Amino acid sequence: MSCQRIRQPSRFGEVKRSNPPTSQTPPTFHRTKHHYKFNTMLMLLIMMALWGMSEASNCTTWRKMRRGSCYKVCGEPMAFLDAEKYCRHENGHLTSIHNAKEKEIVFSLARRYRAGLQKLGQIVTPHIWLGLVMIDNVWKWTDQSVIDYFECPQCHAGSREKKNYCAYMETSRRVHRHMWYRKLCMEKSAFVCKKDKC
Incomplete structure (x- = not known):
């Protein structure tokens, strides 16, 4: 008498038949790694897009000036709010200027940076955003910080100004050195970030 496997009846009274084993694996099993890599790259691209302008190209490293603050020059033109957003991401702000010496520091850093990129054949705007913005006139x-130094004759607002203006410094040789000007905040310029420690 041979041994036979006894099949248990199901609760419905029928005998369950076991399916023959299959050697095939689900088709998605071998693609899982590829799908994972693709999805990871896709998520990274989406995150970079959603990040907005938190990462800017063509920026210097932070430079600590003697007995002063740290500055970082970025040559990628951005609208004022995007530039400020980038500086905040770097734990700073668009640069404020409080005396003639600091104005010279910011001007020199931006001018040297622009000259360096021009030698490489890159075109860089001579305008750099300062952290000066008109709010409610x-x-x-x-x-x-307090405005204790102001060198922008063009920036004196009229009583009926309705547009949003922001201040920038001109670094071109064709105009008066260090002068500040105003333009619409939605326009794009290079910029300088500033923070106390770096």
Whole structure:
């Protein structure tokens, strides 16, 4: 008498028949790694797009000036708010200027940076955003510091100004050195970030 496997009846009274084993694996098993890599890259691209302008290209490293703050020059033109957003991501703000010496520092850093890129054949705007913005017809620094130095004759606002203006410094040789000007905040310029420690 041979041994036979006894099949248990199901609760419905029928005998369950076991399916023959298959050697095939689900078709998605071998593609899982490829799908994972693709999805990872896709997510990275989406995150970079959603990040907005938190990462800017063509930026210098932070430079600590003697007995002063740290500065970082970025040559990628951005609208004022995007530039300020980038500087905040770097734990700073668009640069404020509080005396003639600091104005010279910011001008020199931006001028040297622009000259270096021009030698490489890159075109860089001579305009750099300062952290000076008109809010309710009053000029304010984005780092909330007091305005104790002001060199922008064009920036004096009229009583009926309705547009949003922001201040920039001109670094071209064709105009008066260090002068500040104003233009619409939605326009794009290079910029300088500033923070206390680096």
